[in-house]
Amino acid sequence: MKIIDWYIIKKFLVTFVFTILALTVIAVVIDTSEKTDDFVKSGLSSWEIITKYYTGFVPFIISMIFPLMVFIAVIYFTSKMAGKTEVVAILANGINFNRFLRPYLIGGILLGLLLWYCNMFVFPKGNSIRGDFQVNYIDRNSSYYAGMGSNNTFYLKSDSQTYVAIRYYDTATRISSGFFLQKIKGNKVYYNLRSDYIKWDTAKRTWKVENGIERKIDGINETIRIIPSMNLRLNVTPKDLRRDEYLKDKLSSPELKNFIKLEELRGVEGLNTFKVEYYRRIATPFSVVILTILGACVSARKTRGGSGLHLAFGLVSAAVFVVMDKFSIVFSTKGNLHPLIAAWLPNLLFSGLTFWVYRKAPK
16 A cells, blocks of 8 residues: 555545544434433433443444445545645546545445444444333333333244234233134144233243133044143243334344344244344445445545535435435335345445446546
8 A cells, every 4th residue: 555545544534533423422412402301300310321321322323324424524535635636636646546546445445344343233232222221211101111001912923833822912011811822734723722811930931821722623523621720832932022113223133133034933024124224234334335435536526616515415415315215214114125125225326326426537
């Protein structure tokens, strides 16, 4: 690497760190002003609020703005270089445009790898801290709050032949007022169990069924038995029946992948939200590289508007990127768009835009 490479990479990283820290501080100030009443009602000290909330909120904000701040940082320092005729001097010395983009590509890859690792392991830990605080002190009236009321009906596949339905499950008492189980072989039901009451036994880690009615079906023969009480071992635990809107953000990528596989085996529907999140964690680091090259190509040209014109383009492009990302997620979670396509669609479209801008950039 030459001196010019280190010069550009240093400017790249310093500008990025300054930009993302400035936006994070602004986000913390705004969030604090909005949640002041909740913080007072919680009865926590300032240090407890910092450790139990903002240690998770800061990573959450960084994960949201990371690619866009890379884009803005590239546009800002490159337009400054172009305004000082530094880019013209570099190209005039016989360095072609592809060689000029090399330090940008190196910096983009380094930041992309950093974001990839954080998406996999670091940000989920912060989201777990933030999510727990939200549930305990802010979202008390939400349906996913652990101590409030009962959840809806759950339909699960316990194993290859066993299907379970649990109605009106209370996460606090771990009691369901309705239970249904049936075993199917081929296309025929050969076992059926119903009960109005089922409870999780913490000591034995089994479900306790009371006042159950058991049916065994063998061809045209059927045996019915009333069971006052029995322990039932299922591949279902109370944590599987707790609906947590922050769950997809709390799980690390390996945990999220295993969770999706397990829920698919159980026949659970509505997993697109989790799938989009999993694919998005992989796609977002690539967007860092794409936006880095796009920003360098756009701002390398010296214009009369200076860096202001370049920053305006960057802000508009960032807004378009965010809107596209949100729309694709909605189309996947609420519609029929495949989660993999939804996660990668903004990258694909901006890759085309980057290639077009690259072809038009001054060489």
